[in-house]
Amino acid sequence: MITPRRTANAGFNLQSSGADLLDENGQWKWPQAWYDLYPVLIGLSLELPSSQLQDQTVWKDLEGNHRHFSSLEVWHSIRTRDIPISWANMVWFSQCIPRHSFQLWLVIKNKLRTQDQLKVWEAGSETNLRLMCCPLCQHDRDSRDHLFFSCAFASQVWTNVKAMVDMASVTESWASISAWMDQHSNSKRLDQVVCKLVLAAATYFIWQERNNRLFSRLECSVIQVTEKIKNTVRLRLMDFKLQGHVDYNRVVKKWQIPVRALNEDPG
Known part of the structure; x- marks a missing residue:
């Protein structure tokens, strides 16, 4: 898990946007140490956003729909679902x-x-x-x-x-x-x-x-x-x-x- 402390040490803060993670060639510029800590970043694909779109954070639910991030959406994504009970x-x-x-x-x-x-x-x-x-x-x-x-x-x-x-x-x-x-x-x-x-x-x-x-x-x-x-x-x-x-x-x-x-x- 990328902790707030590691994020801050890498030079990012709560105001950082997706554009701050890209270099001038449109490539990820993750801190080198993160590739060792989080190997998943190596294979992370990059879809360059349109320059006309506003940079924003989105949440993809279990059905693949983009929604506003909220604790409710997280709960629905991680909770165990079972067959509804009759009583x-x-x-x-x-x-x-x-x-x-x-x-x-x-x-x-x-x-x-x-x-x-x-x-x-x-x-x-x-x-x-x-x-x-x-x-x-x-x-x-x-x-x-x-x-x-x-x-x-x-x-x-x-x-x-x-x-x-x-x-x-x-x-x-x-x-x-x-x-x-x-x-x-x-x-x-x-x-x-x-x-x-x-x-x-x-x-x-x-x-x-x-x-x-x-x-x-x-x-x-x-x-x-x-x-x-x-x-x-x-x-x-x-x-x-x-x-x-x-x-x-x-x-x-x-x-x-x-x-x-x-x-x-x-x-």
């Missing part, structure tokens, strides 16, 4: 609660430090592993698929909160929830936005309850966790501009939202 808009959307979305992202990626994940770290501690069980239901070792929402405790919470939205066909299995996300991720309908908020909040507060019981010895009942989820979603909905949506009356009535509230359009 992205399920997690990140304009009305989301960021900490809930981050939690849901971890759940989808199966990156939570659940007990089934810890077994990889504690391969030599079989006694401790056998003693592990789900802090919520006291049965089975907790895992992503168990906590969301096959666990007896989590299943009751999920049944309570999904009754608030149009998710009657979604069961307690993570496979059923994943299938629903794939189908509805890109929807911007008000009722589907509410479903997204409920699902993210449910994963957030179930995980929070699991950790509270495991590390703080604090316990909430099914009803208490359910109310946490409902109250959080209700408060978020109070920031929406609900008028004008076909589901307005049903959502306002279902979630008991005061008709005053509303300053953001979820569409």
Whole structure:
């Protein structure tokens, strides 16, 4: 890499132009030492610019188009690109609660430090592993698929909160929830936005309850966790501009939202 110090030592500065790199015969005049440090300069071809053009710096993107240089263009050129995922808009959307979305992202990626994940770290501690069980239901070792929402405790919470939205066909299995996300991720309908908020909040507060019981010895009942989820979603909905949506009356009535509230359009 040509460092600013080496550039300055060679007599160039921020005001130097392309013409400053050419001699009177139109040949490169790189410092001799640079050819040893940067052999690529030896084979660098030279296209003499028209005298009518203004000397300027340009950036060639991956498609070969000349663009104005910017950090954004650099990022697009060097970042790893992958196939778009179907659930992205399920997690990140304009009305989301960021900490809930981050939690849901971890759940989808199966990156939570659940007990089934810890077994990889504690391969030599079989006694401790056998003693592990789900802090919520006291049965089975907790895992992503168990906590969301096959666990007896989590299943009751999920049944309570999904009754608030149009998710009657979604069961307690993570496979059923994943299938629903794939189908509805890109929807911007008000009722589907509410479903997204409920699902993210449910994963957030179930995980929070699991950790509270495991590390703080604090316990909430099914009803208490359910109310946490409902109250959080209700408060978020109070920031929406609900008028004008076909589901307005049903959502306002279902979630008991005061008709005053509303300053953001979820569409």
